[in-house]
Amino acid sequence: MRVLVVSAPGVGxxxxxxxxxxxxxxxxxxxxVATAGDALVAAKAGLPVADVLPGLDMRAExxxxxxxxxxxxxxxxxxxxxxxxxxxxVLPMLSRPLLPGLLTAAEQFRPDVVVQGMMGGIGxxxxxxxxxxxxxxxxxxxxxxxxxELFREHMAADFEQHGVELPQxxxxxxxxxxxxxxxxxxxWSMRYVPYNGGGVEPSWLGRAGDRPRVAVTLGTVAxxxxxxxxxxxxxxxxxxxxxxxxxxxxDKVDLNGLGTLPPNVRAAGWVPLNSLLATSxxxxxxxxxxxxxxxxxxxxxxxxxxxxxxxYINAAAVHNHGVGLQVEEAExxxxxxxxxxxxxxxxxxxxxxxxxxxxxPSPAEIATRIAEFVRE
Numbered sequence: 001m002r003v004l005v006v007s008a009p010g011v012g013x014x015x016x017x018x019x020x021x022x023x024x025x026x027x028x029x030x031x032x033v034a035t036a037g038d039a040l041v042a043a044k045a046g047l048p049v050a051d052v053l054p055g056l057d058m059r060a061e062x063x064x065x066x067x068x069x070x071x072x073x074x075x076x077x078x079x080x081x082x083x084x085x086x087x088x089x090v091l092p093m094l095s096r097p098l099l100p101g102l103l104t105a106a107e108q109f110r111p112d113v114v115v116q117g118m119m120g121g122i123g124x125x126x127x128x129x130x131x132x133x134x135x136x137x138x139x140x141x142x143x144x145x146x147x148x149e150l151f152r153e154h155m156a157a158d159f160e161q162h163g164v165e166l167p168q169x170x171x172x173x174x175x176x177x178x179x180x181x182x183x184x185x186x187x188w189s190m191r192y193v194p195y196n197g198g199g200v201e202p203s204w205l206g207r208a209g210d211r212p213r214v215a216v217t218l219g220t221v222a223x224x225x226x227x228x229x230x231x232x233x234x235x236x237x238x239x240x241x242x243x244x245x246x247x248x249x250x251d252k253v254d255l256n257g258l259g260t261l262p263p264n265v266r267a268a269g270w271v272p273l274n275s276l277l278a279t280s281x282x283x284x285x286x287x288x289x290x291x292x293x294x295x296x297x298x299x300x301x302x303x304x305x306x307x308x309x310x311x312y313i314n315a316a317a318v319h320n321h322g323v324g325l326q327v328e329e330a331e332x333x334x335x336x337x338x339x340x341x342x343x344x345x346x347x348x349x350x351x352x353x354x355x356x357x358x359x360x361p362s363p364a365e366i367a368t369r370i371a372e373f374v375r376e
Contacts, residue, residue, distance in 0.1 A: 001112045003113055005032065005115045006114060007033065007117050010039055011039060013139070016175065021045075022047075022363070031047065032111070033049045035051075045197075050109075083313075092158075096158065124148055127167040128165060133373060135370055137173050142313055148170065174187055179353065179356055188361065191359075191360040194297050194298065205271065205276065215282070216231065229329055239262045241341070243281070244264050245264060245266065250270050281300070287306035287307065298354060301340050302323065303324055323349045
């Protein structure tokens with residue numbers, strides 16, 4: 001079987017699909033990841049990748065959006081979404097520029113099935129044009145029901161240009177733990193296996209000290225769009241908390257403006273989040289899909305200060321289920337950090353969800369279901 005995996009051009013979009021793509025390849029299937037921009041990092045996971053829009057720089061794209069349409073830019077970074085449908089007009093922005101290159105890659109690769117991240121719509125057009133099934137890969141706690149129809153509505157000209165409708169045969173993979181959903185899972189539940197990139201781990205990473213370790217990340221997009229305000233508040237609170245803080249903000253974030261860090265704060269650059277969380281007692285983050293699911297899979301409580309887009313959906317799921325707290329940026333202080341470190345109920349609930357996730361069907365099992373679906 002030949003599988004075309006389509007991702008929006010962001011690290012946070014392609015990383016959650018790496019374990020399933022590995023599983024498909026390990027099962028003997030030919031796979032190709034079609035994406036662009038920062039998501040080309042999937043090649044470092046040992047996967048074949050097609051760059052369908054060479055030279056794409058999403059940071060430059062967001063800068064252009066801010067300059068040309070400041071109202072839309074502000075809506076993207078601040079809207080408190082409770083449903084992805086609220087982003088309808090904005091969703092195609094992430095994927096439409098990749099469509100011509102994707103169709104060229106798809107015609108050359110001739111897949112038997114298209115697997116696509118739920119926040120990108122162009123895989124629907126590719127699957128329909130080739131007459132093959134389409135499988136949507138879940139994205140955090142965003143619900144997929146109706147999302148293909150949403151793309152059909154807001155990419156009507158693209159569908160019509162290529163003379164296609166939505167693929168007739170569609171399936172869904174839900175990576176959210178069922179206990180944290182208001183309703184039933186959508187399609188096939190799959191165990192979320194954290195993939196946060198590889199690298200040589202620093203020697204200090206595996207050594208847990210006498211104090212709890214607090215991991216801090218803002219993902220790959222939020223620092224550029226929303227700034228480092230949350231980190232500044234955490235640094236200000238750190239001297240009042242008996243814990244070690246690790247700032248895992250990547251290698252592209254300029255920390256010079258943060259001044260001298262307190263003795264219990266370490267700037268770590270790029271560290272795979274799952275490796276860091278193995279010795280951490282708490283994660284503070286922005287609400288990204290993969291960032292929220294990684295501590296859930298590892299049984300680690302979290303403190304979420306969401307910053308627009310789907311992040312409020314993920315933060316609400318964390319808060320409502322008791323595996324952490326959702327706060328405003330202004331509420332990031334020593335008191336709330338101390339509460340999460342000291343109250344056992346958060347650790348117990350996080351461990352419970354971690355066990356639930358571990359019991360879900362593995363990516364290898366879902367790879368088998370995809371093959372069966374294609375043969376039907």
